[in-house]
C-alpha cells in the first residue's frame with residue numbers, strides 16, 4: 365500500500381474510531397437530552413468578577429447540587445437534563461460569579477452557593493427566574509431556520 369493510501373486508510377479508521385467514542389459521549393453525557401445549559405465563570409486565569417476561591421466554591425456547589433437533584437442526567441420520569449460548563453471568563457468581569465442559563469438567556473450576577481440554590485430550585489425546577497440577581501434576559505431562538513434567515517440577511521447587506 366502506498367503511503368498516500370495508507371494515510372487515507374489511517375484517517376478513515378481514526379475517523380470511525382473517533383465517531384464511536386463521540387457517539388458514546390453523546391449517550392453517556394445525555395447531550396441529545398439537554399434542555400438547559402448553565403455556564404459559570406470559574407477558575408479564572410484573571411479573577412476579575414470575584415476571587416478564584418469564590419468562583420470555585422460556586423462551581424463545585426453547582427456540580428454537586430445538579431448531581432444531588434438528579435438534574436444532570438436524563439431519567440425515566442424526566443427525559444431532559446441540565447448541562448453545566450465551567451467557563452474561564454464570561455467577559456462580564458464584575459459582580460461575580462457570573463452565571464448564564466441557556467436557551468433562556470438569563471444572566472445572573474453574584475452567583476454564590478445560596479443564589480445558585482435558588483436558581484436551581486426556582487428557575488431550573490420551578491421555571492421562575494430569580495429576578496433580584498438577573499442583570500440581562502436575552503433568550504436564544506430555538507428556531508434554527510430563523511437564525512439561518514438572519515445570517516442570509518446580514519450577508520446580503
Ligand code: FES
Pocket residue numbers: 405406408410411412413414452453454455456457458460461462
Ligand atoms: S472574570 Fe468572571 S466574567 Fe470575567
